[in-house]
Amino acid sequence: MMGEMRERAVATVEKPRQIIHGTTAGTSLEAATLLSAYTSMQRTINRKRNAGHLAMGNPRCIREIQIPEPLQRSICGEQLLLWDSGENDERRIFIFTTQSNLEVLEQHGHWFMDGTFKVAPHLFVQVFTIHAFVDNLALPMVYVLLNSKREKDYECVLRKLLETRNMLAPLIILMDFERASLQAAHTVFPNATVSGCLFYLGQSLWRRIQHEGLTANYRDEERVRLFTKMLLAISFVPVDDVAECFQTLEEGRPDELTPVYDYWEDNYFGRMRHNGRRVPPFPIPLWNMRSRVEDGLPRTNNSVEGWHHAFQSSVACHHPTIFKLLEHIQREQDHTEQLLARFQAGNRTPPSSKHVCESDAKTNNAAANIWTKTSLSISPWYST
Numbered sequence: 255m256m257g258e259m260r261e262r263a264v265a266t267v268e269k270p271r272q273i274i275h276g277t278t279a280g281t282s283l284e285a286a287t288l289l290s291a292y293t294s295m296q297r298t299i300n301r302k303r304n305a306g307h308l309a310m311g312n313p314r315c316i317r318e319i320q321i322p323e324p325l326q327r328s329i330c331g332e333q334l335l336l337w338d339s340g341e342n343d344e345r346r347i348f349i350f351t352t353q354s355n356l357e358v359l360e361q362h363g364h365w366f367m368d369g370t371f372k373v374a375p376h377l378f379v380q381v382f383t384i385h386a387f388v389d390n391l392a393l394p395m396v397y398v399l400l401n402s403k404r405e406k407d408y409e410c411v412l413r414k415l416l417e418t419r420n421m422l423a424p425l426i427i428l429m430d431f432e433r434a435s436l437q438a439a440h441t442v443f444p445n446a447t448v449s450g451c452l453f454y455l456g457q458s459l460w461r462r463i464q465h466e467g468l469t470a471n472y473r474d475e476e477r478v479r480l481f482t483k484m485l486l487a488i489s490f491v492p493v494d495d496v497a498e499c500f501q502t503l504e505e506g507r508p509d510e511l512t513p514v515y516d517y518w519e520d521n522y523f524g525r526m527r528h529n530g531r532r533v534p535p536f537p538i539p540l541w542n543m544r545s546r547v548e549d550g551l552p553r554t555n556n557s558v559e560g561w562h563h564a565f566q567s568s569v570a571c572h573h574p575t576i577f578k579l580l581e582h583i584q585r586e587q588d589h590t591e592q593l594l595a596r597f598q599a600g601n602r603t604p605p606s607s608k609h610v611c612e613s614d615a616k617t618n619n620a621a622a623n624i625w626t627k628t629s630l631s632i633s634p635w636y637s638t
Contacts, residue, residue, distance in 0.1 A: 355395040363425030375576040408438035453554040
């Protein structure tokens with residue numbers, strides 16, 4: 255029984271609790287009395303898993319990192335380590351993907367980009383991932399180890415991918431509102447439509463409410479809530495009408511929201527000048543959702559966030575060794591390859607559940623419902 259636990263510790267990403275329950279299920283009561291203590295079995299599983307990582311050692315500096323040959327390939331044997339910027343690069347970058355993955359990215363024009371920080375190994379800041387929207391699923395195609403959040407590094411990664419596969423030409427890239435990665439995507443793929451995630455836009459608005467000390471006002475005053483929500487609902491107004499719609503909202507907003515509206519104008523609409531509005535840090539087309547709704551495309555990176563959460567759960571610790579992380583990337587790559595094989599065999603993703611469809615419809619109509627609560631003449635913009 256302990257032998258089976260050790261085997262599953264190496265061969266699976268199950269948590270110790272799952273392994274113990276799976277291997278001891280059905281054990282007779284007499285035999286159960288002879289089992290080791292639960293905590294002892296947990297330690298055995300963890301020791302077995304950590305043995306290989308400890309044997310390779312955790313690099314003390316970025317120059318020391320050497321990726322063992324078995325971790326440079328996928329479980330199926332395809333080259334997985336695409337590029338290592340080199341031990342002399344103080345901002346050393348590793349890109350993990352396969353030629354098959356790059357072919358999928360080439361064939362599917364809707365990409366997601368996002369970074370996760372909790373599973374970044376020692377010496378690195380983040381694991382940056384690129385996902386392809388395939389059969390209504392966001393599948394991870396590229397994994398990048400970065401020790402910075404610099405525009406130059408993001409651009410380097412994207413150019414290396416383009417250099418490897420020069421037909422890469424995404425139509426749409428959905429990502430968060432990090433200016434460095436946004437600008438890099440614009441620079442390398444100038445013909446792509448780069449869109450910000452609606453969820454992150456809403457988070458930014460709520461943080462601004464908190465920053466200005468308006469949490470209680472938002473909770474207790476209906477007009478404050480309404481005019482806050484309408485700022486976000488402008489995302490669904492046609493691009494050409496957004497500025498005029500914002501001006502109408504600003505004329506009717508409660509005085510308490512002045513600093514919030516000022517911040518929003520500076521960053522998302524652009525201040526008025528004698529010759530028109532200046533270009534804001536986050537231009538209107540970046541965060542406007544109108545065309546995405548009309549085309550039935552995702553408005554958020556939530557599916558990718560969900561993947562990151564599941565991946566973190568499988569790694570089961572913060573900041574693992576680079577070797578442990580790569581083993582999990584190998585397993586994730588294997589899972590992705592299996593999904594793609596099923597798609598190619600004609601096994602499609604089940605259609606969205608009734609609950610999901612109803613949720614989407616509710617979101618799409620949210621802005622229109624907000625407009626009906628005010629006497630401002632802005633509903634025509636939303637119904638255009």
